Amino acid sequence: MTGSTPGTDSSPATDGGADTPVSDADTPDEASRSTGRSDEDSRSIGRSDDRRGRLVRGTEARALQAGAIVTAALLVVVFFYPVSTVFVEAVIVDGSPTLSAFVDILSDRFYLDIFAFTAYQAALSTVLSVAIGLPAAWLLARFEFPGRRTLRSLTILPFVLPSIMVAVGFVATFGANGTLNSALAIIGLGPVELMFTLKAILIAHAFYNAPLVARIVTAAWESVDARAIETARSLGASPLRATLDVVVPQLMPAILMGSALTFIFTFASFPIVLALGGYGLATIEVFIYRQLINLNYTEAAALAIIELVISLGLLYGYLRYEDAKRISRRGVHPPPRRSLLPDRWTPKAAMTRLAIAGYAVIAAFVFLSPIVSMILASVTASDGSFTLAHYAFLLERQATGASFQVRPLGAIRNSLMFALGTLAVAVPMGVVVSVVTTRRYRGRKLVDAIAMAPLAVSGIIVGLGLLRGLVFGVEIAGWRIAVGGSLAIVAAHAVSAYPFVTRNVTPGLAAIDRSMIESARSLGATRTRTLLDIELPLVRAGVVAGAAFAVAISIGEFNSTIVLATGSGEYTMPVAIERYLGRRLGPATAMGCVLLVVTAASFVVVDRFGGDVEERGGGL
Amino acid sequence: MLKNEVVDCEIRRMDCEIRRMDCEIRRTQSMTTIELDGVSKRYGETTAIADATLSIADGEFFTLVGPSGCGKTTTLRLIAGFEAPTSGAIRFDDEDVAGVPPENRGVGVVFQNYALFPHMTVAENVGYGLQFTDPPGDLSPDERVQELLALVDLAGMDDREPDSLSGGQQQRVALARALAPGPRVLLLDEPMSALDAQLRESLRLQLKRIQSELGITTVYVTHDQEEALSVSDRVAVLSGGAIEQIGTPQAIYRRPDTPFVARFVGDNNVFSGRVTAIEQDSETATIDIEGASIRAAIPADRSIERGDAVTICVRPEYVSVTSGEDGRGQKSGRALNRLTGSVVSSEFLGETTRVHVSWGETELLVRTTDPIDGQVTLAFDPEVVRIVSADRQ
Incomplete structure (x- = not known):
């Protein structure tokens, strides 16, 4: 009621630096100086009297600072430094600073067309994703049917599916001998040519982003209070009018959020456009990659900076909007769900169900066909008969003609090793960042923003920076420092994975009651000990979900890996898929299936422990 | 009443002492x-x-x-x-x-x-x-x-x-x-x-x-x-x-x-008024409140002068209540404060009844054992009137 309730008496404390002044003095020296009462007994202020105890205490007290410093150093070495070298490369040509690369790009009709196409396909992808996502949200929020919950949790699956795998699925669907044309041929239609068209790219983007839209809008729809609708009805509004006046305004922020995120994601789309766009269609990201393999580093870097500025601008605008429109969900009484099979078949009910059935067909095509096609293609020989040859190929140790330089078994082994490496680096990093960003101190928001920067920077840039900086070697004070390609790939994966660990852990950490931490401290636990004994066990589920995300992201990471693989010869499954894709579909689909199994396992873990990542963490 | 308090305090102090000794051991x-x-x-x-x-x-x-x-x-x-x-x-x-x-x-x-x-x-x-x-x-x-x-x-x-x-x-x-x-x-x-x-x-x-x-x-x-x-x-x-x-x-x-403590702790009647007279013994002040004169003991640690704006308080339980305007049957002899008013509302709480009595423009809260109604006379000792603030002009 009063006094100790947070937000009244103690609310100033919430903004004050509760931990800082105290833990600063947390050194053994200070503690012993101010508490040096060895007379009475050891339970007085100076509880830790023996030297060893103090030493342990000192180490414990510093463990967190040490973790933060190591994390920061690692971020500088494997992210900020490499990325900045890329940017420097764009503005320093032959030793002198110049903006000529930017001027060239921005005044070149060819590049402007690429920007225009990138924005155009992102806009169309957004429209299609919303068009497919909204009916799904309506179904999930307003109807009750068997499997609804499963379907709802499946909307998070695309987050962990590697995009190159999805691209393979769509190649298997849309390709000349793909399932779509085979199916059409059976009913005497077709063939349709979708490969290397904008339509294929848009559908693949919808596969990714429609579930995101559906997820965000479903959450908003479920939070619409039935009593508000009932009030509108009691005041004389028709059902339609009540929906328009009460429900729609509450859904708009969610729809806009879903759209904004979709636009941002598809604007920077790389593997899907690379695989499905052919040579004719290229986004900025694809073009950066092409410049890279042609060794036009300056131009690639300049393009990357322009893309980054646009992406960050979009992201900033979105975050501003999200801040203003935070959806609160407290004490909500959602309207009851309808059954999918109506009690009475009125014409209106029949029409609705017909529409739902129609939607189900479209959804099945978008979401199921790539997966099913990929699985089918992986067990189909060129003559159409069943075969396991493609899987057998994956186990081949020798480089054969078909695998070119990419050995399948090596790629699988690499992927798993890198995933383990990523796990070992990204989980501690993500947890440390969570801990650091949930503390209260001045400048926390800045630290938060800096720590989340890897989310905004394209993997291609990170890969390029690591390649040019660390793999090729840098000279510092006469010492040549170079790391192997494998290490660089793990570093790149860890950089793109740890924000997901952080996003899974932070909400839990932030929700822990401060008095619980203070209880532990008053009982004699140091700040670090409290973290280990109380806080981390309480957010264990978030850590597990974050770890699963980290594995899924490492296994599926394409953008930086392909850059690093090109330079270092260390391949992973996604890179192998891309290499096979242009030559033989069978091995690509077989490897895609392996990826599917691994990432689906991650999804099960995420779903079990994490769940509402983008709801709690704010949309990737 | 003050005497009781001193004894109370003494007992408490001894109690504390005993307990402390007890504790030393245990x-x-x-x-x-x-x-x-x-x-x-x-x-x-x-x-x-x-x-x-x-x-x-x-x-x-x-x-x-x-x-x-x-x-x-x-x-x-x-x-x-x-x-x-x-x-x-x-x-x-x-x-x-x-x-x-x-x-x-x-x-x-x-x-x-x-x-x-x-x-x-x-x-x-x-x-x-x-x-x-x-x-x-x-x-x-x-x-x-x-x-x-x-x-x-x-x-x-x-x-x-x-x-x-x-x-x-x-x-x-x-x-x-x-x-x-x-x-x-x-x-x-x-x-x-x-x-x-x-x-x-x-x-x-x-x-x-x-x-x-x-x-x-x-x-x-x-x-x-x-x-x-x-x-x-x-x-x-x-x-x-x-x-x-x-x-x-x-x-x-x-x-x-302080007036805050008077209002915050327990039921209380708190009024503001002005000192119109100081009695010769300098122990009692007469205070004009709502046109009535209330006599109040001057606390030892406060100096009060004529013309001071003061805040006083009286606990409901220190006020005795009798039916009627003349206060018949009331003990006399001491110079009690006497007021008349009429009962506005009463809440029966079991042990006691809280009675709101209108008095001039304001109300007084008192406690009685039995419900009461109509015109009442209120009486209380100057000793129980506590001056909680005083401002010199």
Whole structure:
């Protein structure tokens, strides 16, 4: 009621630096100086009297600072430094600073067309994703049917599916001998040519982003209070009018959020456009990659900076909007769900169900066909008969003609090793960042923003920076420092994975009651000990979900890996898929299936422990 | 009445003395006094507590009471070491604890929401602090846990999950956990406010019993003045970040020093008026309130002059009520204050009845044993009229 309730008496404390002044003095020296009462007994202020105890205490007290410093150093070495070298490369040509690369790009009709196409396909992808996502949200929020919950949790699956795998699925669907044309041929239609068209790219983007839209809008729809609708009805509004006046305004922020995120994601789309766009269609990201393999580093870097500025601008605008429109969900009484099979078949009910059935067909095509096609293609020989040859190929140790330089078994082994490496680096990093960003101190928001920067920077840039900086070697004070390609790939994966660990852990950490931490401290636990004994066990589920995300992201990471693989010869499954894709579909689909199994396992873990990542963490 | 008080006080003091001696023998922890010397805490623009000075005796049950936002929780957190004061010093046994982190202060804290660790059993919760501090006496940690659980009547609950306990049980686990390492100081931050009234009362008694058994210096924070009066050795009333008054519950109740304390603690009638005359003995002032003259005893520590604007208060229970306007049947002889009014409303509370009597433009709250109605005469001794503020013109 009063006094100790947070937000009244103690609310100033919430903004004050509760931990800082105290833990600063947390050194053994200070503690012993101010508490040096060895007379009475050891339970007085100076509880830790023996030297060893103090030493342990000192180490414990510093463990967190040490973790933060190591994390920061690692971020500088494997992210900020490499990325900045890329940017420097764009503005320093032959030793002198110049903006000529930017001027060239921005005044070149060819590049402007690429920007225009990138924005155009992102806009169309957004429209299609919303068009497919909204009916799904309506179904999930307003109807009750068997499997609804499963379907709802499946909307998070695309987050962990590697995009190159999805691209393979769509190649298997849309390709000349793909399932779509085979199916059409059976009913005497077709063939349709979708490969290397904008339509294929848009559908693949919808596969990714429609579930995101559906997820965000479903959450908003479920939070619409039935009593508000009932009030509108009691005041004389028709059902339609009540929906328009009460429900729609509450859904708009969610729809806009879903759209904004979709636009941002598809604007920077790389593997899907690379695989499905052919040579004719290229986004900025694809073009950066092409410049890279042609060794036009300056131009690639300049393009990357322009893309980054646009992406960050979009992201900033979105975050501003999200801040203003935070959806609160407290004490909500959602309207009851309808059954999918109506009690009475009125014409209106029949029409609705017909529409739902129609939607189900479209959804099945978008979401199921790539997966099913990929699985089918992986067990189909060129003559159409069943075969396991493609899987057998994956186990081949020798480089054969078909695998070119990419050995399948090596790629699988690499992927798993890198995933383990990523796990070992990204989980501690993500947890440390969570801990650091949930503390209260001045400048926390800045630290938060800096720590989340890897989310905004394209993997291609990170890969390029690591390649040019660390793999090729840098000279510092006469010492040549170079790391192997494998290490660089793990570093790149860890950089793109740890924000997901952080996003899974932070909400839990932030929700822990401060008095619980203070209880532990008053009982004699140091700040670090409290973290280990109380806080981390309480957010264990978030850590597990974050770890699963980290594995899924490492296994599926394409953008930086392909850059690093090109330079270092260390391949992973996604890179192998891309290499096979242009030559033989069978091995690509077989490897895609392996990826599917691994990432689906991650999804099960995420779903079990994490769940509402983008709801709690704010949309990737 | 004053005489009674003195005797009361004397008995209490002896009581304390006996208990203290008792404790010397039984107690395992050292003596601990707490002293706040000009302590302030500011958060940017807002001042949570300003220039607080108080000292808490060893083994004392000291309560900080006040409305929300008065700074009582901040004061507790400063003592615990969760916050550092902006200025001023906090001393445990004359030793400055600035910079000593909470884990090294030897404080046991019980929070309003208990803050039990949900991933540990009851026994693990109680034993948590024993990882860092050896149990007092020659007990093993397990024995200490058992001892504490028995102390709070929760023996046999070792393996229960905190979430499976009732609110009162959780509260007692939190108390046991705070006491297990043998802290020098027990800090309680509104530990009862989440419980229902009946449970609160029984836990209050239990807490008081345990506290005096252990003789541990205790700081208790509450917004409930009744609770503060019932358990404390001494009470500090806080308002707006400042200490209004420190004293025994009796002193706080009977001799409030400020209008705020007069209004905040218990039922009271508080009026503003002007001094029209000082009697020759300089012990009684006549004060004009609402056109009536009220005689009030001048407190020894206040100098009052004619023309001063004063605030006075009279407790309802000190006012005697009789039916009718003439006050027939009333004891006479002393120079009592007499007022007439009519009953506006009355609330029957069982033991007593609270009666609102209109008097001029305002109302007076009185207590009677039997319901009463109509015209009444109110009478009260000048001795019970307390002057709580005086402003010279």
